[in-house]
Amino acid sequence: MEEKVEKTFYVTTPIYYVNDIPHIGHAYTTIIADALARYQRLKGKKVFFLTGTDEHGQKIEKTATEKGITPKELADRVVIRFKELWQRLNITYDYFIRTTEKFHEEGVQKIFQKLLEKGDIYKGTYQGWYCVSEENFLSEDVPLQPEGYKICPDCGRKAVLLEEESYFFRLSAYQKPLLDFYEANPQFVRPQTRMNEVVSFVRQGLKDLSITRTTVKWGIPVPGDPKHTIYVWFDALHNYVTGVGYDWNTELFQTFWPADVHLIGKDILRFHAIFWPAFLMAAGLPLPRTVYGHGWWLKDEAKMSKSKGNVLDPYLILEKVGPDPLRYFLLREIPIGQDGSFSHEGFVHRINSDLANDLGNLVQRTLTMVVNYFNGSLQEIGQEKEEDKKLARLFEETRDRVYALYDDYAINRALEEIWTYLNAVNKYLAECEPWKLAKIPETRPRLARILYQAVCAVRASSYLIYPVMPETAEKIWAFLGEQKKPGEVLTSELNFYDFRPDQKINRPEALFPRIDLKEFIGEMEKPKTEDYKASKLEAKMEYISYDEFKKMDLRVAKVLTAERVPGTNKLLKLQIDLGSEQRQIIAGVADSYAPEELVGKEFIVIANLKPAVIRGIESQGMLLAAEIEGKAIIPFFDREIPPGTKVK
RNA sequence: GGCGGCGUAGCUCAGUUGGUCAGAGCAUGCGGCUCAUAUCCGCAGAGUCGGGGGUUCGAAUCCCUCCGCCGCCA
Numbered sequence: 069m070e071e072k073v074e075k076t077f078y079v080t081t082p083i084y085y086v087n088d089i090p091h092i093g094h095a096y097t098t099i100i101a102d103a104l105a106r107y108q109r110l111k112g113k114k115v116f117f118l119t120g121t122d123e124h125g126q127k128i129e130k131t132a133t134e135k136g137i138t139p140k141e142l143a144d145r146v147v148i149r150f151k152e153l154w155q156r157l158n159i160t161y162d163y164f165i166r167t168t169e170k171f172h173e174e175g176v177q178k179i180f181q182k183l184l185e186k187g188d189i190y191k192g193t194y195q196g197w198y199c200v201s202e203e204n205f206l207s208e209d210v211p212l213q214p215e216g217y218k219i220c221p222d223c224g225r226k227a228v229l230l231e232e233e234s235y236f237f238r239l240s241a242y243q244k245p246l247l248d249f250y251e252a253n254p255q256f257v258r259p260q261t262r263m264n265e266v267v268s269f270v271r272q273g274l275k276d277l278s279i280t281r282t283t284v285k286w287g288i289p290v291p292g293d294p295k296h297t298i299y300v301w302f303d304a305l306h307n308y309v310t311g312v313g314y315d316w317n318t319e320l321f322q323t324f325w326p327a328d329v330h331l332i333g334k335d336i337l338r339f340h341a342i343f344w345p346a347f348l349m350a351a352g353l354p355l356p357r358t359v360y361g362h363g364w365w366l367k368d369e370a371k372m373s374k375s376k377g378n379v380l381d382p383y384l385i386l387e388k389v390g391p392d393p394l395r396y397f398l399l400r401e402i403p404i405g406q407d408g409s410f411s412h413e414g415f416v417h418r419i420n421s422d423l424a425n426d427l428g429n430l431v432q433r434t435l436t437m438v439v440n441y442f443n444g445s446l447q448e449i450g451q452e453k454e455e456d457k458k459l460a461r462l463f464e465e466t467r468d469r470v471y472a473l474y475d476d477y478a479i480n481r482a483l484e485e486i487w488t489y490l491n492a493v494n495k496y497l498a499e500c501e502p503w504k505l506a507k508i509p510e511t512r513p514r515l516a517r518i519l520y521q522a523v524c525a526v527r528a529s530s531y532l533i534y535p536v537m538p539e540t541a542e543k544i545w546a547f548l549g550e551q552k553k554p555g556e557v558l559t560s561e562l563n564f565y566d567f568r569p570d571q572k573i574n575r576p577e578a579l580f581p582r583i584d585l586k587e588f589i590g591e592m593e594k595p596k597t598e599d600y601k602a603s604k605l606e607a608k609m610e611y612i613s614y615d616e617f618k619k620m621d622l623r624v625a626k627v628l629t630a631e632r633v634p635g636t637n638k639l640l641k642l643q644i645d646l647g648s649e650q651r652q653i654i655a656g657v658a659d660s661y662a663p664e665e666l667v668g669k670e671f672i673v674i675a676n677l678k679p680a681v682i683r684g685i686e687s688q689g690m691l692l693a694a695e696i697e698g699k700a701i702i703p704f705f706d707r708e709i710p711p712g713t714k715v716k
Numbered sequence: 717g718g719c720g721g722c723g724u725a726g727c728u729c730a731g732u733u734g735g736u737c738a739g740a741g742c743a744u745g746c747g748g749c750u751c752a753u754a755u756c757c758g759c760a761g762a763g764u765c766g767g768g769g770g771u772u773c774g775a776a777u778c779c780c781u782c783c784g785c786c787g788c789c790a
Binding site: 261271272401409433434436437440499501503579 | 718719720721728740741742748749750751752753754755756757758787788789790
């Protein structure tokens with residue numbers, strides 16, 4: 069076990085659900101994993117970096133059916149997109165696991181069987197709220213309506229209470245072991261606040277977990293009882309063991325398991341920090357060292373969602389700036405664990421000042437001087453002075469701090485340290501003023517020494533940057549005429565003075581051209597990727613005639629009063645002013661708007677809609693709103709309009 | 717409602733066990749340099765450390781209370 073600590077490193081991302089196309093959130097987790105993996109490789113560890121896709125489940129089956137393809141075909145398509153993105157981002161995963169792979173399915177079945185025999189899985193009856201239209205049990209955390217039923221979050225319809233035979237995992241038995249484990253391993257969940265949440269959740273008591281469904285066909289069959297399929301989390305979580313050889317490659321498995329860190333989004337914390345270790349305890353397998361829950365990237369303070377249309381497309385950014393600036397920004401801007409805000413302004417600013425000005429320009433000015441003053445080859449290097457030694461010493465101190473921070477997954481802090489050093493190198497040049505010495509022939513040895521120190525500093529600090537910006541580090545080393553790539557040099561082999569003066573330095577190209585903000589924003593607003601467009605076109609279009617449209621009497625209405633309809637979560641009762649008359653309408657917008665928020669607002673209603681009785685209350689019309697994930701968004705006007713005004 | 721966290725310069729945040737802890741970066745202003753991607757270097761700003769009370773020789777740092785955010789749970 070101790071040997072494992074010394075020699076190997078196993079990092080995972082979640083397996084991504086193939087019902088979604090890759091976005092910046094996927095990229096973020098995977099980039100973190102890649103930087104950690106690359107760093108550990110530099111340290112000489114054997115690294116296993118696992119990512120992949122989660123391909124089972126009702127939703128996949130449904131989407132596939134809608135597209136007229138099989139679930140596997142759907143998965144195949146999406147997998148290609150993920151792999152393409154990882155390639156563009158220079159992600160060095162060791163294996164890409166798919167939950168539809170045979171060895172995974174068999175591994176999961178084997179563990180299932182094992183726990184069944186052990187008694188940690190037993191057959192029982194699952195009682196849950198079932199949505200007939202979605203053909204799906206609602207998740208446990210859907211709240212009960214005051215009337216005593218639940219509403220399907222996907223379609224908004226009333227769900228019915230249903231019982232079915234199901235297998236259960238005896239999670240309740242693991243409350244104490246889990247709490248003991250957390251106490252003994254305070255670093256198991258990071259950051260600390262997430263650990264607090266987990267502990268308090270477990271303290272409240274754990275219920276056994278239903279882990280099979282008879283209503284879902286697209287899943288791994290329960291061994292010996294194939295009308296049941298294994299429910300999503302029990303299936304998906306085990307990728308972390310099947311992906312490193314559990315049950316099919318003992319050597320691989322023993323080399324790398326347990327994982328050093330599972331990187332996850334904070335939304336799936338409970339599964340990874342509670343269910344997963346419980347499953348492993350039951351199976352008698354060692355537990356991972358750390359589950360790290362990272363934060364969300366917000367787009368200008370707002371949560372990104374497909375429906376808001378504010379999801380950042382990693383491809384667009386990549387097209388414009390390439391992988392390294394994106395990797396750098398995401399890793400530098402925030403500590404893992406915090407939410408971050410991605411704005412175009414912030415991104416451009418960070419790239420221009422950190423990458424173009426600080427790093428890019430330092431490399432440029434240093435190498436250009438070597439080329440201009442020495443034709444690319446430093447000769448007659450003068451004696452080392454105190455300030456020269458200082459630059460080397462400072463690097464060593466920086467390096468040690470950077471390694472310690474990388475070891476602690478504090479990538480943003482590590483980058484901060486590196487940049488502090490880059491500033492010091494810039495300062496060194498400013499103080500030594502080599503451009504002045506270049507005019508005096510007698511000081512050539514001194515000039516050579518100064519540039520030698522600066523080149524060494526550039527070489528060494530770009531090595532530290534390599535885990536985050538591999539392409540950039542490689543470019544810099546290529547400028548320097550290094551035979552090796554930074555990724556081929558171990559941390560133990562890197563020394564400040566390893567730059568050999570006889571190496572011929574090439575005239576550099578700008579590493580990071582400055583980005584023009586306006587132009588950048590313009591490019592980012594370009595149409596999204598094909599899938600996005602395609603999905604819009606896929607919506608079937610049925611035409612109506614103008615006459616049919618004319619039948620609708622659309623009017624501007626002003627809200628006079630608004631109140632919740634008792635006993636509902638979504639409905640508001642609104643009294644509205646239609647100019648010539650007042651009316652009462654019932655609107656399903658309470659999810660998005662508080663009653664008081666609407667008073668005084670104006671929006672469009674269909675005034676000649678046949679009145680209907682909703683919840684025993686008459687509704688004389690209907691307001692127009694966009695529906696996004698079950699929530700209504702009302703289009704308001706940008707100026708005040710007399711109530712009753714016709715809209716066409 | 718319960719548990720946890722947060723509120724420090726315009727902005728984003730550091731501040732171990734209370735005593736150079738009032739800081740960094742960005743933004744702003746001024747000055748310097750010209751090798752370099754109009755880049756780089758230096759200097760300056762001053763904020764009652766959310767409000768109030770308390771413990772202490774001494775608190776941003778401990779205790780109480782109030783206000784305002786956020787997370788998890790119900």
